[in-house]
Amino acid sequence: MSEKNYNFQKLTPINNAELKIYDDALNFVFDNDDIKNVALSGPYSAGKSSVLETYKSKHPDIRCLHISLAHFESTKSDSGNPTEYSEAVLEGKILNQLIHQIDPDKIPQTNFKVKQKVSVRKIIISTAIITSFLILVAYIGFFYDWCNFVSALTLEWLKNMLMWTTNSAMLLLSGLLCAGIFGIVTYSIITTQKNKNIFKKLNIQGNEIEIFEENDDSYFDKYLNEVLYLFENSDADVIIFEDMDRYNVNQIFEKLREINTLINNKKTKEKKTPIRFFYLLRDDIFVSKDRTKFFDFIIPIVPVIDGSNSYDQFIEHFKQGGFFELFDEVFLQGLSLYIDDMRILKNIYNEFVIYHNRIQSIELNNNRLLAIIAYKNIFPRDFSDLQLGMGFIHTLFENKTEFIKQELKNIDIQIKEIEEKIRLTNDEILDSIDELDAVYLLSNYQITYVAGKNISAYKTRVQLVKAMKDNPNDVQYYVPNHGNRQLNLTSELEKLLQNPEYIKRKEAIERKIDNQIENLKAEIQTLKKQKSIIQNSRLREIITKENIDNIFSVTYINEIGEENKYEEIKASPYFPLIKYLVRNGFIDETYSDYMTYFYENSLSRIDKNFLLSVTDQIPKDYSYSLKNPQLVLSRLRVVDFDHVEILNFDLLCYLLKTKPNNDKYLTSLLQQLMRTKNYKFIGEFLEAQTETSLFVESINNIWPSIFHCILVESGFSDAQKKQYAIYTLYYSSDADIEALNENSCLSAFISSSPDFLDINKPKINKLIAGFSLIGVRFAWINHDVSNKDLFAAVYKNNLYQLTFDLICLILEVVYGLKKSSDFNNKNYTLIISKQDEPLAQYVNKNIDQYINIMLDNCGECITDEEPTALAILNNSET
Incomplete structure (x- = not known):
């Protein structure tokens, strides 16, 4: 026995509802004998049954019979007339339930076939009576032969024991017993004949009525007297018909009204209390004003719950069960808008309690668990399909790759439009x-x-x-x-x-x-980053106002070309619930975790699908999310890493983080990238910015010529090339950086990139050490976009080419001078005005180069004063 009180909720009608005005309305019905057909109308789960159950509990003297058809499904006729056949089925079900609720002793004359449990005691007594009768008849008929038989017996003890049977008085007694038995049997036969018409049945087959026989005729019409007999002898004051409106066969109500009239006409003549028929129906069962003509009194039931107040019911139930604190209130408020049935709400609560108890061995999100259970209750068939890897929700998530491709295509279109704008602007x-x-x-x-x-x-x-x-x-x-x-x-x-x-x-x-x-170029870079993000996004992150209708219109085409449009789900008034749950991530790619037990050493559906893709050689997207990369790796062989199907961001991240233990797998994967020159995978992995340092360090070590290949044939954008260069300087060893600088490709690329110093939060020491290691000398620096601290470090370490433009730039941004003609004619004077500046020292060390630069840019006019000119002439470097 569990120590925790889970406070489960019954789905049956309650008998302690607040009646208030309903009590007065029902009293009015029973106070007026001319009110015989009463409707309690309201939507499903409005509380109609609870109102009646409560009234019955307060008035135990009222005898009621319940005819409920809620658990039956309407059956279509093979004859092509489903309405007529459905009506016959309903009549049969009504009679079937009625017969089984009436004591058979009260309806002995019915011809409806009812199977009853036969008493063993009665069978034994009947057998004994018949056997005794036959023995007595034989005894009387063969009395003298019996006497001779007894007299001839040789065994004295047996002869003495049977001698009394040869007495003539016993013959008289046997005759009297036979007459008595014959009278009893004759009485039983006459009674049975009167009630069952047994001899007619024996002579003419088919006289007995069997409910649900293969016949579409109306039982109420064909066997009207039998039907009236059942209702008259039901010993009920009220017969309650519940959920017949689910069949949408209104003709049955006309038949029941007719039966009620005939029964009560007879009861009126006999001055008996009328029998009343109560119908529990939804409001729209009749068109326009028809229902007021049919019913003698209609009691509307105000729903106890709808989308506007179901949140309060959620709070009440989950607080009573001690689960309320597990949920986000905003989620409960959103979910409650789609729950308008009290029975469904109670069952959602009950199922949550059970699921939470059974699968709490792992840390699951309780909002998502409740979302799955709500979906299960509203769309039980699709939930069942989901467990089999089918259905609308399954198709929705299986098509995520296609949704991503479409979004990437839309972004590519935007990029092309911006590139066209740039081209038109430049042209x-x-x-x-x-x-x-x-x-x-x-x-x-x-x-x-x-x-x-x-x-x-x-x-x-x-x-x-x-x-x-x-x-x-x-x-x-x-x-x-x-x-x-x-x-x-x-x-x-x-x-x-x-x-x-x-x-x-x-x-x-x-x-x-x-x-x-520049703004347009920045927009392009933003869109490219957005592409990278989308490739690793969950479905909820892909859905937007613009594409939501397209995503949720998904269909499935099987292998033989049959298309399932899921019209039953999409036409449901509760379809927006699926949109809400998926769009907000309450049902996401992890849905399988919330549907069954979790075993630590078992593969999830997601991981199993990835392994199948490797085996079947059908590659999934690089960003395909793995639940347990460690378990996936344990099912793989080294040889599998030679194939493109193995390429997966999550798996690579795991290999990088566990490199000492899984070096053989990582090396095989990186060698595949080098062999196939899979720049697409490399670029997307770097854009994802996960385990970047370990990846760059590892691949640079395995593939020394990678940067040269990236420059020449990768298709990487300038921004991507720059980022890879930065990563290399950040994370690779000095030996790997020097090996990577094949034919000075890395240093040349950096030196010729004016915007290279445009780095957010740069690792300055790493960059300066790398620049110095491979001999970077910037030909020009775009100071406006450069990181100022990094620019200062480059300037301090003289990591730039000595050019007139850069000298002028430094005079402006470092010396704080305004550009003037002195920059051309009195340049050296300006430089040595601050002898301790790195520029002054850099120029003095390269004075010959500096003189040639100034001769090309002075306009044949140098106005430096004589001491300055002498300083140049006396420079030891000249």
């Missing part, structure tokens, strides 16, 4: 909208006067167009043979805005003016 030769307007306006018209001035008064075409825009109503153009005409400039400008070519060029110029190229 545009004009610098202003006025120039563009001049191209289109002046090529179409021969402008003569603007604002009363001849066009010769305007020096440039741009000035002319500006004047035209400032004076749109004072522009004239020449028309051959007609002279000057007024130009409707406003109309012409509006026409330009409808010209696609003009619009594209105008937008390109605006981007050019606003210096949007």
